[in-house]
Amino acid sequence: KKVADRYLKREVLGEGTYGVVYKAIDTKTGQTVAIKKIRLGKQKEGVNFTALREIKLLKELKDPNIIELIDAFPHKGNLHLVFEFMETDLETVIRNTNIFLSPADIKSYMQMTLKGLAFCHKKWVLHRDMKPNNLLIGPNGQLKLADFGLARIFGSPDRKFTHQVFARWYRAPELLFGAKQYGSGVDIWAAGCIFAELLNRRPFLQGTSDMDQLGKIFAALGTATPSQWPDLAYLPDYVEYQYVAAPPFRSLFPTASDDALDLLLKMLTYDPKARITAQQALEHRYFSSAPLPTVPDKLPRPA
Numbered sequence: 001k002k003v004a005d006r007y008l009k010r011e012v013l014g015e016g017t018y019g020v021v022y023k024a025i026d027t028k029t030g031q032t033v034a035i036k037k038i039r040l041g042k043q044k045e046g047v048n049f050t051a052l053r054e055i056k057l058l059k060e061l062k063d064p065n066i067i068e069l070i071d072a073f074p075h076k077g078n079l080h081l082v083f084e085f086m087e088t089d090l091e092t093v094i095r096n097t098n099i100f101l102s103p104a105d106i107k108s109y110m111q112m113t114l115k116g117l118a119f120c121h122k123k124w125v126l127h128r129d130m131k132p133n134n135l136l137i138g139p140n141g142q143l144k145l146a147d148f149g150l151a152r153i154f155g156s157p158d159r160k161f162t163h164q165v166f167a168r169w170y171r172a173p174e175l176l177f178g179a180k181q182y183g184s185g186v187d188i189w190a191a192g193c194i195f196a197e198l199l200n201r202r203p204f205l206q207g208t209s210d211m212d213q214l215g216k217i218f219a220a221l222g223t224a225t226p227s228q229w230p231d232l233a234y235l236p237d238y239v240e241y242q243y244v245a246a247p248p249f250r251s252l253f254p255t256a257s258d259d260a261l262d263l264l265l266k267m268l269t270y271d272p273k274a275r276i277t278a279q280q281a282l283e284h285r286y287f288s289s290a291p292l293p294t295v296p297d298k299l300p301r302p303a
């Protein structure tokens, strides 16, 4: 049975943040696609309209490192978003102990991640929910960012969905302190945490609550102080944490090169105004020094 006279439904791929995702064939192009069915509550009649308008803008976000939003339409009270189908994601790659990731492979994944971010940030679109399972990997090894802009349109349903707790590990300190105004720095922080996870093959800062997340951040990087981050004490949920000094950064990443560590530290800068931008990160010497990033189709893939 066709949906919207165009898509042939196949199996369910999983349950995501906003609803069920299923595989389908686009009969217009023959392409395999992933359709995200987004439940729209009854009381949210207006959301449909606003969301569709915003989604129109997301359709224009076309870049090799962004998942293409092919189509969007309401159907039986649900909003359907049609994306290009991707084989796997970075979380699966990181967790697969049979896959060896060389320094050049890690560099390639980071370069693709930052290219996708730089493109969207240039257009003033934030991701806001960066985590390894949102970095999808295609058949030719291309990494593409998924769910761009959806967090803003549909809200961050973090607290309502238990499977979403992992997103906390990638949350920037300004968000944990309740900042209402924030910028592209939140995506850079998350990308820094993903960089750290690629290096150590384990999530970097695994907080069990928002307070504990800040505790984990401060234990790794040293307590944030107003001298490093002047706006800190004015954040809505600011509380003083007991001062701890940072251990040598090097000791946290025994296998990383000096260039990798330098870039990572710049991505994990406390003050979002001082944090490196995606474009600056791409120009960092880490990406021009040896070893050069692995070409995507040479990246290791799950058997």
Ligand code: ADP
Residues within 6 Å of the ligand: 013, 014, 015, 016, 017, 018, 019, 021, 033, 034, 036, 067, 083, 084, 085, 086, 087, 089, 133, 134, 136, 146, 147, 163
């Ligand atoms: P979450 O909100 O938890 O990040 P998603 O809604 O993005 O989850 O995805 C739910 C499931 O659908 C996951 O198993 C994911 O791998 C799969 N999925 C999402 N988007 C795609 C896609 N473009 N191609 C293939 N699988 C996808």
